[in-house]
Amino acid sequence: MLNKLQQQIVSLVCNEDGASRADLARLTGMSKAAIGTIVKELLADGILQESDIPASGGQGRPSVTLSLAPDAAYAIGISFIDNQLVMVLANGKGEILLERNLIPASGIPPLVQQLANEIAAMLEQSAIDRQHLMGVGLALSAFIDASQSVCVQSALMGWHQVPLAELLSKATGGLPVVVENDTRALAIHEKTFGLLRKQDSAVVISHGSGIGSAAVIHGRIWRGAHGGAGEIAHCTIVPAGKPCRCGKRGCLDTIASLTAIFEQARMEGIDATSLSELEAMARKGHSAAVHILHQAGDALGMAIANQIHNNDPAAIMLAHQPEHFQGLLNTVMQQAIETNLLPGMAGKTPLIYRALEPNSWALAAASVAIIHVLFPEY
Numbered sequence: 001m002l003n004k005l006q007q008q009i010v011s012l013v014c015n016e017d018g019a020s021r022a023d024l025a026r027l028t029g030m031s032k033a034a035i036g037t038i039v040k041e042l043l044a045d046g047i048l049q050e051s052d053i054p055a056s057g058g059q060g061r062p063s064v065t066l067s068l069a070p071d072a073a074y075a076i077g078i079s080f081i082d083n084q085l086v087m088v089l090a091n092g093k094g095e096i097l098l099e100r101n102l103i104p105a106s107g108i109p110p111l112v113q114q115l116a117n118e119i120a121a122m123l124e125q126s127a128i129d130r131q132h133l134m135g136v137g138l139a140l141s142a143f144i145d146a147s148q149s150v151c152v153q154s155a156l157m158g159w160h161q162v163p164l165a166e167l168l169s170k171a172t173g174g175l176p177v178v179v180e181n182d183t184r185a186l187a188i189h190e191k192t193f194g195l196l197r198k199q200d201s202a203v204v205i206s207h208g209s210g211i212g213s214a215a216v217i218h219g220r221i222w223r224g225a226h227g228g229a230g231e232i233a234h235c236t237i238v239p240a241g242k243p244c245r246c247g248k249r250g251c252l253d254t255i256a257s258l259t260a261i262f263e264q265a266r267m268e269g270i271d272a273t274s275l276s277e278l279e280a281m282a283r284k285g286h287s288a289a290v291h292i293l294h295q296a297g298d299a300l301g302m303a304i305a306n307q308i309h310n311n312d313p314a315a316i317m318l319a320h321q322p323e324h325f326q327g328l329l330n331t332v333m334q335q336a337i338e339t340n341l342l343p344g345m346a347g348k349t350p351l352i353y354r355a356l357e358p359n360s361w362a363l364a365a366a367s368v369a370i371i372h373v374l375f376p377e378y
């Protein structure tokens with residue numbers, strides 16, 4: 001386990017994607033000698049590695065930069081999205097070494113056993129020493145408790161108060177297991193290894209079969225007092241609107257999620273299985289397709305504007321499905337953001353688009369497991 005000063009240095013090295021000892025002294029305000037001592041410990045423990053960057057013009061001494069050693073940490077990340085079980089074994093640089101795509105077993109005990117079997121098989125295949133595995137992370141579309149161990153509620157999976165971390169830890173002979181809401185896992189991954197590294201504040205909105213959000217405030221993820229921060233999918237957008245799977249009515253999810261978009265399309269007799277198909281129909285002037293995308297974009301934009309009003313983040317990241325997000329849905333969403341913002345706040349918050357791959361959530365879950373050990377106060 002790293003001490004607080006070591007955590008601070010490792011965290012800065014991750015944020016800067018390679019920093020010199022002089023950079024670390026400047027960023028922390030600590031003396032070069034103090035930085036040198038901490039870096040020496042981290043190099044000896046195999047957490048950091050050094051690499052030489054040649055001086056510009058080939059003159060003078062090369063500068064030595066520090067980065068997280070790929071072998072410093074391994075973790076297994078697991079996601080369940082759209083009835084697909086994805087498992088990855090990743091290293092401390094967020095690189096995937098092994099991947100499994102499976103159909104999840106139904107029922108909690110068979111599923112936990114399936115996960116334990118696959119984890120054992122992946123460890124055997126990779127020949128990684130169990131001692132070097134920091135743990136297992138699970139990303140779920142769910143309300144997770146503040147201790148990151150219990151799935152309190154998942155409307156998608158129909159789970160209620162499932163102590164998933166404890167069950168999986170027992171089944172794997174005591175491996176550390178941490179459970180995280182999927183969008184929050186993605187925000188943690190992006191803040192530590194990805195596009196949000198330089199942002200002190202940001203809101204991640206994920207758009208897929210469901211909708212999620214997660215806020216980074218002062219460089220840290222905000223979980224809320226009870227673990228429920230970021231539940232925008234079930235914010236009421238249309239009072240007394242359509243019934244939602246959560247039991248309420250008029251939630252954002254009932255209008256703007258892909259599930260809702262395709263369901264409305266079916267009700268209008270439109271045979272579209274992807275957003276691209278629906279966008280193509282809208283471009284040709286199909287009025288029902290235009291209406292559905294308009295309504296969804298409007299609701300999504302309104303929800304994002306509310307997030308900007310609530311947190312005034314430095315950036316909004318929109319994590320979307322691999323297919324393009326550049327059609328009518330996006331245009332209407334952008335218009336709705338600007339229309340619903342106070343004039344003084346309009347045009348100030350950059351929107352970062354992040355296309356998700358099928359393994360993005362599992363990789364994010366692996367990052368959560370690594371960060372949980374490296375920076376437990378994150």
Ligand SMILES: [Zn+2]
Nearest residue numbers: 234244246251
């Ligand atoms: Zn709802």
